[in-house]
Amino acid sequence: MVEVRKLGLGDVLEILPKKHGDHRGFFSETYNAAELKTAGVDLVFVQDNHSYSAAAGVLRGLHYQLPPFAQDKLVRVTRGAILDVVVDIRRSSPTFGKWEALEVSAERWNQILVPKGFAHGFVTLVPDTEVLYKVTNLYSKEHDRSLRFDDPAIGVAWPTISGGFTLSDKDRNAPLLANADLFD
Numbered sequence: 001m002v003e004v005r006k007l008g009l010g011d012v013l014e015i016l017p018k019k020h021g022d023h024r025g026f027f028s029e030t031y032n033a034a035e036l037k038t039a040g041v042d043l044v045f046v047q048d049n050h051s052y053s054a055a056a057g058v059l060r061g062l063h064y065q066l067p068p069f070a071q072d073k074l075v076r077v078t079r080g081a082i083l084d085v086v087v088d089i090r091r092s093s094p095t096f097g098k099w100e101a102l103e104v105s106a107e108r109w110n111q112i113l114v115p116k117g118f119a120h121g122f123v124t125l126v127p128d129t130e131v132l133y134k135v136t137n138l139y140s141k142e143h144d145r146s147l148r149f150d151d152p153a154i155g156v157a158w159p160t161i162s163g164g165f166t167l168s169d170k171d172r173n174a175p176l177l178a179n180a181d182l183f184d
């Protein structure tokens with residue numbers, strides 16, 4: 001049975017699927033809709049994503065899609081490790097602008113559920129890291145947004161990575177929270 005743990009912010013969850021190890025290796029149900037529904041997570045995922053980052057310090061984020069293409073994301077790591085970061089960007093939320101981080105890794109075999117209304121990003125902690133995630137809405141370039149990972153108004157405590165961060169141009173030039181299109 002999958003274990004579901006509430007983190008500190010909104011409905012952000014850590015999900016720990018069972019791993020059955022034996023002399024051959026292991027087997028794991030990495031997603032079981034019925035078990036998650038019993039645990040209170042009733043979502044319909046419509047797209048699976050997979051990203052590979054060659055180096056430690058690859059920082060992707062902070063990303064979200066605006067309604068009507070907002071996405072819940074169920075994120076896991078099959079190789080390597082990330083520090084995963086979520087930021088509450090719902091203006092009406094008592095925790096608006098607050099962030100939370102969780103290490104997600106192949107070793108921990110954990111997942112993070114990022115609800116709609118949260119910006120999401122991660123930095124790879126080791127080279128050759130593969131991140132797989134399910135989303136509840138299709139990609140829409142027009143609704144896709146990035147928020148500055150180092151906005152002091154948010155103040156995410158990103159880890160220090162020797163060699164620094166590797167970012168996309170889109171993420172390097174992303175707007176600050178004060179100038180971004182957010183959720184109501």
Ligand SMILES: Cc1cn([C@H]2C[C@H](O)[C@@H](COP(=O)(O)OP(=O)(O)O[C@H]3O[C@@H](C)C(=O)[C@@H](O)[C@H]3O)O2)c(=O)[nH]c1=O
Pocket residue numbers: 049051060061063064073120121122138139168170
């Ligand atoms: C996100 C996405 C990108 N793309 C394309 C657009 C672009 O040409 C290429 C790379 O896109 P990006 O630079 O946005 O990829 P990336 O920076 O890895 O974006 C991802 O970051 C993490 C943190 C998330 O939370 C994801 O939702 C997503 O935003 O892939 C799709 O075709 N479908 C998708 O769903």
